[in-house]
Amino acid sequence: MNWREYVKEVTPYVPGEQPKINNLIKLNTNENPYPPSKLAKEALEKLAEDYDSLRRYPKPDCDALRDALSEYMNMSPDKIFTGVGSDDVIFVLFTTFFHSDKPVLFADITYSFYEVWADFCGFKKELIPVKDDLSIDINDYRKENGGIVIANPNAPTGEILPLEKIEEVLKFNRDSVVIVDEAYIDFGGESAVKLIDKYDNLIVTQTYSKSRNLAGLRIGMAFANPELIAKIKAVKFSINSYTMNEPSLRVAAAVLKDEDYFKECCEKVIKTREWSVEEFKKLGFVFPESKANFVFVTHPEYNANDIYAALRERSILVRHFSIERIDNYLRISIGTDEEMKALFEALKEIIK
């Protein structure tokens, strides 16, 4: 026997790069362009004074964060699960709920991690093609399945399904777990969290990485009925009970008290997005309507990869996916007004 015959062969997800380029305008990974709440800094300072507490394991149930979220969401704590970013959370959901011999359904154009996780776990999968305009038709999700994942708004398109449509998916699929990944919900969408009591097959995931300006701390959460949450915890505690660390737990709980700043940042991003889409239009770009902190643009006369390269030469980084159907698109995160102005100056040089 040779270990090479038994190694797990995987094709990993490729995240957007985090390069070291001076004066880089970074519009490639949908991070928030504004700093975290000052309460994050305060919480870290308090932790520094109390650094002896780091000798201890954190609470496996992430009590401080769970209880803070419980109060903030006005929801009982047994409906909340937290993890190391929503990537960690959604992976645990996959390993908990998708062991059926029926395929897991998700869109062909969506967050590409879903396919990586399904393959990693060896689950059957069915990629449901989005329409030519890249929209999701929920009628395509009326078929036998072993689970469903929908990003809402979808990534990388930014398009949102109204809550009535999400509800239809839940109604057709009462026997499957439906994950609604709301990584971008705070930029103008309506959350499905309000449906978790009505549908015992619904799990909604959210993250601190985009709208709460804390991608660096890796904080994500899931909301669902207590029966689902208990199953998730059992699986999680079979892998590692302590993945969330004390600094993340403290900061995550603390910043929930700064609702004004959270709203202010989201509103700023939305406002910048709204004038930016007008600029994209003026330059001849075409794109689905975005309710996220990015716009997914294509140009009928210019090659996306060429635009990507020309922007990069000007130290502006956007995201290009070499994936069939969308390889002539660019996903451009919404930065500050200044960053977007610089982007449009550059695009005006490139698109003549």
Ligand SMILES: *Cc1c(COP(=O)(O)O)cnc(C)c1O
């Ligand atoms: C960014 C993103 C995530 C992961 O977010 P983290 O909380 O940083 O792990 C999940 N789903 C979608 C659609 C995303 O864009």
